[in-house]
Amino acid sequence: MAISLRQRLSAYVIMGILLLFILIPLVAGALTAFKPQIIWVSSPPVWVFQPTLENFEFVFIQRQNLLHLRNSLIIASGSVAIALILGVPAAYALARFRFRGSKGLLQWLISLRMIPPIVVALPFYVLFQTFDLRGTHFGLILAYLTFLIPLVIWMMRGYFVEIPSAMEESAMVEGYSRLQALRKVVLPVVTPGIIATALLNFIFAWNEYFLALILGGRDTSTLPVAAATYVGRARVEWGNLFAVNLIIMLPVIILTIILRRQLVKGLALGLVE
Amino acid sequence: MKATRLAVFTLLLLVLVPMGVMAQSEVEPFEVTDPATGARPFEGQELRIINTEVVPILAYEHEVFDAAYVEASGVNLIYENYDQGALLPVLQTMCAAGGDDYDIMFVEDGWSGSLEALGCLEPLAPYYMAAPGDSHPEDYTIRAFGTVAMHNQTWYGMPTLIAVGMFAYRTDLFSDPDEQAAFQEQYGRELTVPQTWDELKEVGEFFTRPDEDLYGFNYRYGTPNNILFDYMIHFGFSRGVNFFDPDFNPLFATDAAFDAASFFTGQDFLSLQPPGRESFQFGEVLQNFTQGKVAMYGTESWAIPLLLDPEASTVADVTGFAPIPGWRDPDTGEVHRALLSAGPAYMINANISPERKRLAWDYLQLAYGQQFERLLAEQYGAGHRISTLSDPDLVAQYPHLAANLEAMKVGIGRPSEPWWPEAENALGQALQAAVAGSPVEEVMTAANDEVINIVRDAGYYDNGAHYVSVEEREQYVCTLFGELGLESPEC
Amino acid sequence: MTASTEVKPVATETGAFRRWLYRMSQKYVHWFFIAPALIAVLVVAIYPIVYSTGLSFFRVTFDSRERPFVLFENFAWVLNDTDYRVAFGNTLLYVFVTVSGAFILGFGVALLLRRITVGRNWLRLVLLLPLTIAPIVVGLTWNWMLDPLFGLINWILTGLGLPPQTWLASTSTARIAVMLVDIWQWYPLIFLIMDAGLSGLPRAPYESARLEGASEWTIFRRITLPLLRPVILVALLLRTVDAFRTFDLVRVMTDGGPAYTTETLSLYLYRTAFNFNKLSRAGAGSMIMLLVIGVISAIMFRYLYRDVERH
Known part of the structure; x- marks a missing residue:
């Protein structure tokens, strides 16, 4: 492992520049969340100021964004859970059984993810009207499944392919049914994979904006939709926007920190060989 | 010049007004909420409003008007707030299906044409005749009222905002x-x-x-x-x-x-x-x-x-x-x-029951009526009615109110045809191209042709549709006020 | 397919039926696993596609009660529309630039991280941050950063003695500015996948190559790249699929402007359907888009699976 000092040094320098690019907007934005509205924008920028919580007070008390946080939590975790429940067995079958059209089915499933949200939005709009799903969490969960299920199946299949089929076969010889074998023998092995899949899907569902905008009502609108309201036709309320953004980012970051090891392990497990 | 214009009006009025009158059914007189007498005929009922809050003033209005109305009437207000961009399709879908999910709808000045075509807008004149309450439609400048509250000859809404330059x-x-x-x-x-x-x-x-x-x-x-x-x-x-x-x-x-x-x-x-x-x-x-x-x-x-x-x-x-x-x-x-000038109004869904319509009118006549608007002006220095904008005390406190009133008198409304957004987009793109350096005459001529196509596509040329000019629109407002027995200094 | 089990012959009718049921259930067991997901997909994905396809052969608006059949009128209209063609071109360019940009950056960072020994876990987390922000907020944050009068970028530029720029306002820079922000947001996804891929590589081939005195570049080209090929294709495919759907970011940053240089298909279709009330034209436009995306993904799939099979 001969890496020269110069190479190593330049690696640190490049990484340092990159970190600046990532962190400057985030830190500057986070600071703005604590600025009084008169200096949300200013030139030159103000770096030293008396921090205030009035933006948070505004978004949480006056605009009740806690409700949106609740909606986001229900919809994102609900849709990920359902996508996993439906997708994991399908992925397992696609990995284990070779049947006519199994490859085509897989390809077809992942290409479903490419459907532009606008194609989905219109029919759902009508569907919601017919079945009175507008303004329900379930409606949005259903809509999110369009792009979550394909990803779940596609990622999970990668993990199941890795597991030697001898594993559940021997379990089945011992009297387990296939379903039991899947549950008690295979799933524990692919847990990091499930966690990685769940986390990635959670991020997609958590940050989704378009469908939530078109299909959500007051009782179901999510945090990204709430964030967008601070950029009204009238003006941009930067401080309120960044205050909400901190709330949007926090759960994902916390989850990523907690599940960091499983995430990397899971991704490595499924995607390499 | 004046004579021909007058002739055109008369002709139009002869043809169109009877149609409008025929379409309006009678409403029996009924009691409305009145803080002065303490009448609370709708106490305990729920009113459902589909809404959007695009500019802060709308939020201020809800803060001021709703609190005062709820206190006076004992009615519960239920809001469904949509993103402004998504609201029109929601309304259109609801109306096309004859839905009665909401009693009052937030309708921008350009939207009324398509909602009227779907039979979704309840004319307000009969309600005014039955129970005028505090509504005072003559208290708006006729230009603004014609743009925001009416579609062609029919009065459909109470203005919630009149935006003028x-x-x-x-x-x-x-x-x-x-x-x-x-x-x-x-x-x-x-x-x-x-x-x-x-x-x-x-x-x-x-x-x-x-x-x-x-x-x-x-x-x-x-x-x-x-x-x-x-x-x-x-x-x-x-x-x-x-x-x-x-x-x-x-x-x-x-x-x-x-x-x-x-x-x-x-x-x-x-x-x-x-x-x-x-x-x-x-x-x-x-x-x-x-x-x-x-x-x-x-x-x-x-x-x-x-x-x-x-x-x-x-x-x-x-x-x-x-x-x-x-x-x-x-x-x-x-x-x-x-x-x-532009702005939204609150309109009543034609597909709800007669009782609910009376409740909806009760909200409109009082919450957006003359008395409550003063509260808004006192607190936020904004208003839409002549009485507020020309009030000496208020003008002394907020001198811009006078300029606001002058602007309202010369405000002209956008076309409210259903295809107008598409035409607007074509023209706006041409102007953007001009800003980026394209020759003005070329891009504007091309955009003009595109608008012709859009209008033709909508069947307007085949049907011989008539574009309502500013003067005609003013005339429509004055005719309405006449029918309601009201007088406006501008008529 | 399975390792199991002899069922003793049972003479009764119900026994034969049960045996048949059992055989069938063994033969088609995979469908029991697949069916729930498939049914869900049929509802949430196929129904919308069928619906949109249907729309595109009729003349439909939000406020229409009659829906006359017009065959290919909408397709002809959309294909004739210069705006649609421009949006299509923009989208293809957008996908190409942002996917390759995110790939180069993401892979590069993953490689770079292997040379860094201090605080690698925390670095990983920070590098992932852009992925955790909602795209709409990413767009707004960068609007704020790039503001001509108040933005930090211009503040830094003028501090360095450079002239301030109007990134999102100029037809020459708006496109690239939006694409760079897209790369900023999505490179972490590639990084995440490539980082996992790199950490799973076997050591043996590297050691023997080093013994033979191969250069770093040769090792990278001859060993790392071929070994990572499947991972690379997975990353590229996933990103390409999502890049075609981009809406939020462009919507808030430029909304297609200035002078239509950043208009993408998603924006165009949104406008056509929700602003212009031309549902069936939007339907026809999406069908054409779906076809093109389908072809692109089919090509990528062939590469991906040829590779996996060889493996």
Whole structure:
């Protein structure tokens, strides 16, 4: 492992520049969340100021964004859970059984993810009207499944392919049914994979904006939709926007920190060989 | 001239008014909530409103009006707030299905045509006849009322906002003796708030000092509908441009339209505005003014409370308002001003039960009535009614109210045809292309042709549809007021 | 297919039926696993596609009660529309630039991280941050950063003695500015996948190559790249699929402007359907888009699976 000092040094320098690019907007934005509205924008920028919580007070008390946080939590975790429940067995079958059209089915499933949200939005709009799903969490969960299920199946299949089929076969010889074998023998092995899949899907569902905008009502609108309201036709309320953004980012970051090891392990497990 | 116009009106009225009257069914007199008598006929009921809050003033209204109405009536208000961009499709889908999910709908001035076609709008005249309450429709300027509250001859809504163009400027700059002296020296005349676009160009040039981070003024060139709006609102109308002739032929390839567009998109005019203007929308231009980067600013009436709020603007205490400049007629020397006015109204869903309709009217007549609007004006310095905008006490407290009223009188509404957004987009794109350097006449002519296609596509030429002119619209309002037994000084 | 089990012959009718049921259930067991997901997909994905396809052969608006059949009128209209063609071109360019940009950056960072020994876990987390922000907020944050008068970028530029720029307002820079922000947001996804891929590589081939004195570049080209090929294709495919759907970011940053240079298909279709009330034209436009995306993904799939099979 001969890496020269110069190479190593330049690696640190490049990484340092990159970190600046990532962190400057985030830190500057986070600071703005604590600025009084008169200096949300200013030139030159103000770096030293008396921090205030009035933006948070505004978004949480006056605009009740806690409700949106609740909606986001229900919809994102609900849709990920359902996508996993439906997708994991399908992925397992696609990995284990070779049947006519199994490859085509897989390809077809992942290409479903490419459907532009606008194609989905219109029919759902009508569907919601017919079945009175507008303004329900379930409606949005259903809509999110369009792009979550394909990803779940596609990622999970990668993990199941890795597991030697001898594993559940021997379990089945011992009297387990296939379903039991899947549950008690295979799933524990692919847990990091499930966690990685769940986390990635959670991020997609958590940050989704378009469908939530078109299909959500007051009782179901999510945090990204709430964030967008601070950029009204009238003006941009930067401080309120960044205050909400901190709330949007926090759960994902916390989850990523907690599940960091499983995430990397899971991704490595499924995607390499 | 006048005689032919009159003849056309009479003819139209003869044909159309009976149709309108026939369509309006009678409503028996009923009792409405009245804080003065303590009448609470709808106590305990629920009223469902589908809504959006695009500009802060709407939120202030709900804060003030709803609290007062709920206290007076004992009615529960239930809101469903949508994003403004998603609301029209929601309403259209609901109406096409004959849905009765909401009692009151938020309807922008351009939307009523398509909702009327779906049979979703309840005419309000019968309710006024049955129980006028505090509604006072004659208390609005007829231009604004015709644009916002009516579609052609029928009264459908109570205005929740009447947005008209306003002109804001920095009083500290204009009253600074050093600036005045410098301007006098440079241009040989006094530094005054500009009355015409040519004056504005001079003053703008004078104040454009990029090294001091100060620019003359600021418009919105950012999105197709913004840019078209600002073009028409401030330059087109006052230059004599109109949207359509009576047969729906678009008028954007006329000399006047080219003239106004060349001025508006010309480099020497753009260079008086802060860098980045090609991408600016409301948020950015407001931000630039409130942070003291521009000397003058063309805005809309709803922005006034924000501009006067010292927590939102660094120049709140030195912000003054004036009428928007116009073009000086070379022959008469008169300044010709005209501007676009727009705004939403609350309308009643025609598909709900008669009892619910009466409840909805109860809310409209009181919450958006004359008394409560005073509360709003006292607190936020904003209002839409003549009585508020001309009230001596209020005007003394908020001098801009007088300018607001003047602007309302000359405000012209957008076409409310269902296809108008598409036409607006085509025209706005042409203006953006002109800003980016394409020849004005070429792009405007192409856009004009595109609008012709859009109108033809909608079947308007085949059906011989008639474009309602500003004068006709005024006449419709006066006719309505006449039928209701009301008098407006403008009629 | 399975390792199991002899069922003793049972003479009764119900026994034969049960045996048949059992055999069938063994033969088609995979469908029991797949069916729930498939049914869900049929509802949430196929129904919308069928619906849109249906729309595109009729003339439909939000406020229409009659829906006349017009065959290919909408397709012809959309294909004739210059705006649609421009949006299509923009989208293809957008996908190409942002996917390759995110790939180069993401892979590069993953490689770079292997040379860094201090605080690698925390670095990983920070590098992932842009992925955790909602795209709409990313767009707004960068609007704020790039603001011509108040933005930090211009503040830094003028601090360095460079002229301030109007990134999103100029037809020459708006496109690239939006694409760079897209790369900023999505490179972490590629990084995440490539980082996992790199950490799973076997050591043996590297050691023997080093013994033979191969250069770093040769090792990278001859060993790392071929070994990572499947991972690379997975990353590229996933990103390409999502890049075609981009809406939020462009919507808030430029909304297609200035002068239509950043208009993408998603924006165009949104406008056509929701602003212009031309549902069936939007339907036709999406069908054409779906076809093109389908072809592109089919090509990528062939590469991906040829590779996996060889493996």
